[in-house]
Amino acid sequence: MAEKSDQPERISEAEQAVMEALWQRSPLTAQEVCEHVCAERDWSLNTVKTLLSRLVTKQAVATQPDGKRFLYSPRIARSDYLGTESRRLVDRLFGGRAAPLFAHLAQSEALTPDDIAEIEALLKELKS
Amino acid sequence: MAEKSDQPERISEAEQAVMEALWQRSPLTAQEVCEHVCAERDWSLNTVKTLLSRLVTKQAVATQPDGKRFLYSPRIARSDYLGTESRRLVDRLFGGRAAPLFAHLAQSEALTPDDIAEIEALLKELKS
DNA sequence: CGTAGTCGATTACATACGTAAACGATGGAG
DNA sequence: CTCCATCGTTTACGTATGTAATCGACTACG
Structure with missing residues (x-):
């Protein structure tokens, strides 16, 4: 039995910053997202990667493989x-x-x- | 030296429910607050007490002693x-x-x- | 071929929040 | 005086969030 179409999980404030980058332009690599937000929020690349993973889990972001890395795109408008x-x-x-x-x-x-x-x-x- | 007037701490969603009760009428005892919100949110009295304490810590609520218990009032409008x-x-x-x-x-x-x-x-x- | 850099994935850890049980003081009923 | 109900306080514990360090795989350079 299919799960009752999971109501979209909430996006936190930090996660939103990542989404904003992807909404501006996508797909992007984790690196590129970092270039857009790390300076501003004083984050490390690792932080961005964590946030991206969480967003993927929340189905807010989709990945597509590109060689050894991933390209990330928003799944929600x-x-x-x-x-x-x-x-x-x-x-x-x-x-x-x-x-x-x-x-x-x-x-x-x-x-x-x-x-x-x-x-x-x-x-x-x-x-x- | 006085602390740089602590910017008001955030009030969480659960805490807001308690504030709403106090904004409607105050001062109230913990019991009375519970009567206003416990049914609605399916909370125990203990939960209300915890939230009230946290709100006091956050300086969002003031207490005045009334016999053995406290009366609570909002400190922020x-x-x-x-x-x-x-x-x-x-x-x-x-x-x-x-x-x-x-x-x-x-x-x-x-x-x-x-x-x-x-x-x-x-x-x-x-x-x- | 071995090694250093880079990826995503896993693990970490502190704080906040939701929700409450346990605890200690105390005041009122017998 | 003794015991119980009730207060506020302390402790608890799971999940979410902010912020990363570490790990295992892989690739490109030497």
């Missing part, structure tokens, strides 16, 4: 990831309603005038 | 918590820009017509 994470937050903190989140961002001045303009534009589109 | 968590998400996933988050919620149909109306109203206020 960035926009899906953003979607689930955003919704998780909205559910957890705002009872699933997006408006209160927006109100909060507005109050805490997390909204730049640019943001406001963009959101207005989006609203206009939604209404059309 | 819910709106502050919402603010930091929201901002953390926006930073982590959307490079600090709120508009893309909004766009994402819109695309993934996480916005109800009510949400949209509310946000419109908020925007109008922001512009005034």
